[in-house]
Amino acid sequence: MMPVMAGGRVAYIVKRYPRLSETFILNEIRAMERLGVALHIYSLLPPEPPPHHPMVAEVKARPIHLPTTPGRKLLAALRSHAAAFRAAPRGYLRAAAHAATLMRHSRARLSTARQFLRAGFFADDMRRQGITHLHAHFANAPTVTAELASMMTGVPFSFTTHAKDLYLTSPRLIAERVGRAAFVVTCTHYNLDYLRTVVGSAAMPKLSLVYHGIDLSHFSYRPPLAPAAGRVVRLICVARLVAKKGLDDLVAACALLAAQGMAFHCEIVGGGPLASELAAQIAACGLIDKVSLRGAMTHADLIALYRACDLFVLAPRIAEDGDRDGIPNVIVEAMATGLPVVSTSVSGIPELVRHEKTGLLVEPRDPAALAAAIARLITDPRLCRRLAEAARGELDQHFNCWETATALRDLVGARRCEAVTPEPEMLRKVA
Numbered sequence: 001m002m003p004v005m006a007g008g009r010v011a012y013i014v015k016r017y018p019r020l021s022e023t024f025i026l027n028e029i030r031a032m033e034r035l036g037v038a039l040h041i042y043s044l045l046p047p048e049p050p051p052h053h054p055m056v057a058e059v060k061a062r063p064i065h066l067p068t069t070p071g072r073k074l075l076a077a078l079r080s081h082a083a084a085f086r087a088a089p090r091g092y093l094r095a096a097a098h099a100a101t102l103m104r105h106s107r108a109r110l111s112t113a114r115q116f117l118r119a120g121f122f123a124d125d126m127r128r129q130g131i132t133h134l135h136a137h138f139a140n141a142p143t144v145t146a147e148l149a150s151m152m153t154g155v156p157f158s159f160t161t162h163a164k165d166l167y168l169t170s171p172r173l174i175a176e177r178v179g180r181a182a183f184v185v186t187c188t189h190y191n192l193d194y195l196r197t198v199v200g201s202a203a204m205p206k207l208s209l210v211y212h213g214i215d216l217s218h219f220s221y222r223p224p225l226a227p228a229a230g231r232v233v234r235l236i237c238v239a240r241l242v243a244k245k246g247l248d249d250l251v252a253a254c255a256l257l258a259a260q261g262m263a264f265h266c267e268i269v270g271g272g273p274l275a276s277e278l279a280a281q282i283a284a285c286g287l288i289d290k291v292s293l294r295g296a297m298t299h300a301d302l303i304a305l306y307r308a309c310d311l312f313v314l315a316p317r318i319a320e321d322g323d324r325d326g327i328p329n330v331i332v333e334a335m336a337t338g339l340p341v342v343s344t345s346v347s348g349i350p351e352l353v354r355h356e357k358t359g360l361l362v363e364p365r366d367p368a369a370l371a372a373a374i375a376r377l378i379t380d381p382r383l384c385r386r387l388a389e390a391a392r393g394e395l396d397q398h399f400n401c402w403e404t405a406t407a408l409r410d411l412v413g414a415r416r417c418e419a420v421t422p423e424p425e426m427l428r429k430v431a
Contacts, residue, residue, distance in 0.1 A: 009129060010412055011040040013122070013136040013146045017063045018056045019048045020296055021240060021270075024187075024212040024329045025137050030059055031213070031405030037412075040064065040129055042122045044115075044141060053299040066121050077117050080124035084152050087127055095119065095151035102144070115141055119148035126153050133158070133182075133412050138165040143177055156182040158412070160210075163326040163347065164244075166191055171198040178203050183411050185210045188326045188348025210408055212329055213401030218303060219336035221392050224384040225310060233264045233378050236309040236339070238302065238330040239316075241272030241293075244323045246315035246344065248274075248281060252367035253315070255285040257374060264290065264378065266313070269305065271296040303337070311377055311384075312339040316346045317364035327352050332399050335359075335391040340384040342373045352399075358391040 010032070014025060033039055043063040067073045085092040099116040103109045126134075126149060134150055134157035136142040146157040158181050166174065166186070178184050178199045183206045186192050192209050199207070235254075239245035247268060254266050268278070268291065275293060282291045297305070306312075312334035316325045327348040334341055335352075341359035343349050353359035360377065362369035377384050 008132045008413065009038045009040065010133045010135060011042055011122070011126060011129075011131045012061075013042045013134060013142045013149075014044070015138060015142055016045040016048055017041050017043045018052045020051065020053065020298070022137075023053060023055075023214075023299055026053060026055055026059070027212070027214055027401045028405055028408065029061070030055055031215070031401045032409060033060055035402070035405055035409055037409055040125075040131060042118075042125075042145075044118055044145060051298045055299060064122070064125060066118060077121055081117075081120035083124045083127075084120045087124075088152060088154065091152050091154060092120075095148045098151060099148060111141060112144065115145040116148055119145045119152060123149045123152040126155060131155055135159065135408075135412065138162060139169055139174060139177060140165045143181075147177065147180055150180075158183045158185065160185040160187065161191065161195070162187055163191070164323045166194065167322045167324060175199050175203070178206060181206060183208060185408060185411065186326075187212050189351055190348040191326060208407075208411060210404050210411075211399055212327065212332070213399050213404035214329065214332050214336060214395075215401050216336055216395060216399075219306075219333060221336065222307060222338040224338060224340055224381065224388050231263070233262070233311065234309040235264055235266040235311050235313050235374065236269065236305060236334070237266065237313050237315075238269045238334075239314060239328070240270050241268075241274040241278060242319075243274070244316055244319040244325060245270075246317045246364060247278055249315045249317070249365060249367045249370060250313060251278060251281050251285060251287065251291060253313075253371040253374065254287055254291050256367060256371035258285075258287060258290055260371075260375065262375060262378060264374075266291045267294050267305070267309070268292065269294045269297055269302060303333070306334055306337040306339060309339060311342065311374065313342045313370070313374060315344050315362075315364065315370055316349065317344060318346060325349065332395060335388070336395055338388045338392065340377050340387045341391065342370065342377065344370075352391075352394065354394075357387070358394050359387055 039061045041061045041063045043065040046065055046068055067076050099112055102112045106112060134146045134155055136146040136159040139159055139161040143159040150157040175198050185208050195207050237250055257264060279293060318324045324347045331341055341353055343353045343361060344364040345361045346364050353361055355361040360373040362373050
């Protein structure tokens, strides 16, 4: 294992921390701290209201964000921007010019102005804290903020791009951000192949694949239970209630299973804008006693629910606007507990759910095929056990958070000084 970079202090820039739906970022931050990295967390928005995952309490770093009240926010921004300008006027003006260029060529002018405001606030704190590297999660607003703060301070930045942020950002902007970054991480081969079509050959060495890992010690493996006469099979789906998750297809598949006389109950865990629409579909299909919308829950409660269920089902698809999943973290978690998985062949999912080997895959937007795959697992306990055992072995090799965080830490240690050549005035302030 490589040593932690001497004297390095790393700051994460995220949209909101903590956030119930982003356990993959929480896992990474927690693992990086355990590996000895001195971390700071900059959040574009205030923390999400409780409940929070219990693991949040294990993280030493506390999120820093602009004050929420308008008066205090304005005063803090003015003070920090003035300090950033005094510390490195050329870097500050370069960042201001870059923000102005982004605003001229973007419809999201107000968003860019906000990122510039936040970048100055973070840049002032970065100097006081001795930050030596910035890492942003998501290629949109957090990376724009990291770029601007990097220009103001001379501290190199990197970013992880996931799915929505990658495919809903123009290829030109992605290529430009990769070009300015020290390195770029993505979480699936599918994304990596796309990035390679977007960036120039000179930037390709900056691209790395690092899967989202989980702490496997939190998930005790239990072999799938064989169906017993009269026992209701419990299905679980964990997803935000948004179009790309294909939850209407899952409800339609459940209607087909009910029509076949299958004894099952499906629990959908998560919140989102489609809750009312899905509830209406469940009622219209006569599934109120077979499909439940459970809402969002903490990680501890979710792990307990995984252990109480028999099968995991998720039916993602590519949304009309191009939004899509990468490899949903919940599939990794379900496999870790021993649940056989049914999903769709979208984006990076086949990299983990390999058909007939670590799970079953169907084409998206096909409720009949989804229902048939679920029915097959309900009636074939040997297949369930074989798939579950193979899936758990796959996690040990590629989705252990200690290994994935080590890979990211080593990238920071190897490349944190390559992207930006600080001006002398910046070096004096960061030293």
